[in-house]
Amino acid sequence: MITCEGESKSVGLCELFECSEELAAIAGRTPGETVAVVEFLLAVCFAAGEYPAGADEWRGWVEGRRHFAGVAEWLAGQADGDWDLFDPERPLGQNALLRGSFEESATGVAQLVIERTGDYLQFFDQHHLEDGESLSAAEAFRAVLTQHVYAPYGRGRISGKELGAAVTNLATGRLLGRIRVVALGATVGETLRLNLYPWQGERGRLNTSWTTGPVTRRGFGAKAVPRVPQGPADLHSALGRSILLRGRLDAERGAVVDRVLIGAGEVLELDPGRHMTDAVLHRTAAGLEKPLWPSPTRALWQDAHALYAAVKERQPGLYALLGSLKYKHDGTEVPYQLWAVGLIANKTLPVTWVEGCFPYAPGMAEHLYLASARGSRIAEFLAARLKRAALVASRTMHPAKVPADEAALAARYDARWRFWAEAGQPFYELLDTVADLGPRQSPVAAAGPVAAYAETLLEAAREQLAQRLESLPPNERGYQARSRAVNRFEDDLAADDAPAEIQELVVRD
Known part of the structure; x- marks a missing residue:
């Protein structure tokens, strides 16, 4: 379900973790989709208990190139139903409670693709939501992940008769409005090691669907009360949208998705120090500090110095870890890359992805x-x-x-x-x-x-x-x-x- 560069192929989750040192990079259709996939992979690692306990162990993981076979073993032991995109009771990454509204409110799959629809009513290119071809199951799953982290606020096209009026109030995704920085290595395994930050305390559970796991989900009879993530596994797999997909078998393409319904999802209460370990604090014109944000008039490279300043000053989180790595240079190392990604939106309408990739050599x-x-x-x-x-x-x-x-x-x-x-x-x-x-x-x-x-x-x-x-x-x-x-x-x-x-x-x- 995940497309990787290196062997130019789509691989399943187990294979990805088993062969993480042989795959060059995650290859999403858009920068945001790639970030969403990385977020999900981090959530899986945390849920499997495969993450460093402290900064020293993190450095040992990075320098020793620790493998992820343990994550593949953990995945192999999970119940098949929790990983079925079309399970009737617990569809992967979705909310089965939307089923009662599906026939009345579902549309074509364009609604699922952030870049093609802004207000959930019409394509940017003026085609109606009912137009368009179906998505493969893998494409639909990646689009679901992207919705969970980047979807803009607005009104959903779902009726509130079944679940309550608040199901139409779509909140802003947790990564929308700020720059997400991912440290990229030479392989998928190295990228995961660089971004698996140390964690003390409960790691939380992976959110495989709205109706599974120990998390008490919000209702839709009233405005949502933000909840604090129970740990990094919960955070990185949070269901920022309620989504339900309808699948069918295509003679040539196999499993495809041809109908989709989207409603309000989870709203999180985030602590920048614990839940935004990659964020770079930047000062606004009014003198306020906030995470570096995407701008329609200022290219990301113009603020690259803010990323390096965060490493130089050992800003807690990703940058303190990167700053702790020692300089080694024998002419063969490939510098890491600090990949910065953001989505520019005009209120409820997504406009464009912005990105920049900046080299970082330890020391x-x-x-x-x-x-x-x-x-x-x-x-x-x-x-x-x-x-x-x-x-x-x-x-x-x-x-x-x-x-x-x-x-x-x-x-x-x-x-x-x-x-x-x-x-x-x-x-x-x-x-x-x-x-x-x-x-x-x-x-x-x-x-x-x-x-x-x-x-x-x-x-x-x-x-x-x-x-x-x-x-x-x-x-x-x-x-x-x-x-x-x-x-x-x-x-x-x-x-x-x-x-x-x-x-x-x-x-x-």
């Missing part, structure tokens, strides 16, 4: 933080100066404009958006270079990788500005606007607030 947090912070500052400085140049060109061309029209008029000459699109790849290359250098070489040394990155970005900024100014008319005012805009930009490069790497380039030129 290199200080250098990677310095490089990413300087790199982000250089990019933001150049982008801000491109905006100023655009305003100068606009004000020269349109001296009698209405103030309210200034932004729209300046947008014609604003090179920032194309510049940002070009700035990302050099930034990732900068981090890869720094990760390979080792801790003895400073990334900000003269003629070092940050200086080379600054030169690449300055060249891109000048080129993009020139291209945007080409739209100016070939007359006296157009020539004047072009000259003033370019001079404004070049003068800004030598200003006192310019990054040192930029000032050095200007002096050299």
Whole structure:
């Protein structure tokens, strides 16, 4: 049911844990689906009792490459009914109590796929929910997992006559609205080891369905009262939606899902210190601290320094563990990757997945933080100066404009958006270079990788500005606007607030 890279095949859970060192990575259809699968695998490990008890044991697991055969053995001993996607009483990951409303309210499977439907009424591409082909059982299961952790709030298409009106009140998934960071290793096994944090106390039970296990589920006669997860197994497998699937046999594809019903699920009371061990605290413009969040206007790489700062400062959880690993380098190690994923939503409507993958070599947090912070500052400085140049060109061309029209008029000459699109790849290359250098070489040394990155970005900024100014008319005012805009930009490069790497380039030129 899980698709893995390495052998390019779909594998069952038992096989995945048995062969975790032979599989390169989980390969979901979307970043969010991949994260949801990793969440479920972590829940299985915790439920099986296969997790480190403390930081020292965690390091031993990572450095000793502990296998997961014990998890496969635990799975083999579980009751088959608990793992049946179409069991009539306890369907895997679902709520059988929705059965009484199914015939009246169920729709086509588009409702199950977050990226295809926002308000649970219609496809983004304007097709009705009843349109579309069925999903294979494996595809449907992964979509269920994604719904449980990322689904947005809103109103469900289910009637409340059977279970109560609150079944239509869909709450926000526990990972929506924040960046989830997963430490990636060279194999599935290494990825699991890196993310299985130490836990003291009850580990909780795996939520295989709404009607099994010791958890007292909410009702739907009133607004939900958030519950505290009973442990990591419970947390990572929490049923954030009530979902029920209808399956049938297809002559060519085997078991498929052709109808689905979605209602309100569990609402959790989360303690950031215990239940968000991967979260990076970031300060808002109002001065409040909250987990790093996805932005429609700011790429994740611009905040990569926040991830490295968390490791450098040994922020409790994932980052303190990563920071405790010792630097070893013989030319053969592949750095870990800090994979950051978020879902941008416009209220109830999912918009797009955002992601970024940042290298982390043990013992290199200080250098990677310095490089990413300087790199982000250089990019933001150049982008801000491109905006100023655009305003100068606009004000020269349109001296009698209405103030309210200034932004729209300046947008014609604003090179920032194309510049940002070009700035990302050099930034990732900068981090890869720094990760390979080792801790003895400073990334900000003269003629070092940050200086080379600054030169690449300055060249891109000048080129993009020139291209945007080409739209100016070939007359006296157009020539004047072009000259003033370019001079404004070049003068800004030598200003006192310019990054040192930029000032050095200007002096050299």
